[in-house]
Amino acid sequence: MDRVALVTGASRGIGRAIALELAEEGYAVCVNYLEHRQQAEEVAETIRRRGGSAMAVQADVADRASVAAMVRETETALGPVTLLVNNAGIAGQIQFQDITDEQWHRYLSVNLGGARNTIQAVLPHMLHVKAGSIVNISSIWGLRGASCEVAYACTKAALIGLTRSLALELAPSQIRVNCVAPGVINTDMVQVLGQETLCQLAEETPLGRLGTPEDVAHAVVFLASDKASFLTGQVLGADGGFIV
Template identity: 40%
Template structure:
């Protein structure tokens, strides 16, 4: 078991939803968390303040990680502030759901850039520092949709499946180092994104889940904690937290 106190983590999209729960879970274990956000400045600042009141240390950093220079700046600010990077959690993501006939090239580009290209951007910037850690972790938040596909989600599914392929390949390359690389594939989780699904459609989805409920963001955060703390011999894997929906 790795002692997390004093470690430094970057969580992209770390101010809201699943990212917020990941930030909170790591911070409670003594990890210094850099909360990356693009447009959620208020939420990021409120989270930093709330964590400070609990005795945890966090720092909010605006960066559009779909842009390489922004991702480099995010990592540079982290190193300047804390001197190291141990954990990188790639959680930033968006959806632009359309049937393929209605899917514009802009819809495609935006989702691929934010969900997939951002992973290249952050990892390429952070890996030299993570490699110096005794227990480096790269954790990519993919999705069940990257495993099963989803109607009206060719762009999102392609990006999330790409994250899985990236994870496996990089894990192979880094297997002889202290760095592990894994993906977490959430099922349908109680977030603002899922809240946008019409209730009748959501009811049909829940009916197909063996556990008969949506997951919580805290359950995804617990998966991140497991990989950071206990996952030294786990690499190149997909941790499926989905209530049994994909077996």
């Protein structure tokens, strides 16, 4: 069976690293993006240049119709999705009492609803063949909580609950569901914190550095591999020991 991966939010950062590494492992990859078309096309082109198969597809994961269309397009061009990586997400700092209805619902609809939409879109084939793997990207803040990032932390905690519960539901169909909880990863998303804060977070990390997108990609590739065939419902912390 051909191995086809759909990686959401894969135009840059962690998603980009995941897409590139999965391609190195022999997956055909759908590189999902919302706004950064040029970067997504560059990721897909890099994969093709290296001898792999890839395509970039725009879709807002919060929009069920767009997700369904993306999955159909992927199936037509690359084949049915055998690995889904739910990486797309939004983050930001705001005090809880200042969160508007619009912001609250957007966090929920992207970070949690997006995972629901993509999983439901790829499940029919996985259930039919009784095989497949789903890896959700949560966060250490979903495990620990985060001041001034309540909405983000809530949705990332919910992804962990989704992972564990869905793993039990899908285990009889031999579909594995796991989760990676990254620590502080050096991407554009964390640069807004400022260099002083990032240095402090690196000092708080037992391994003494910020993580790289590739650190997270390695964890995803492992969970998707046959070496992890007896692992489901697990939360793998790629955090340099931040949470022990």
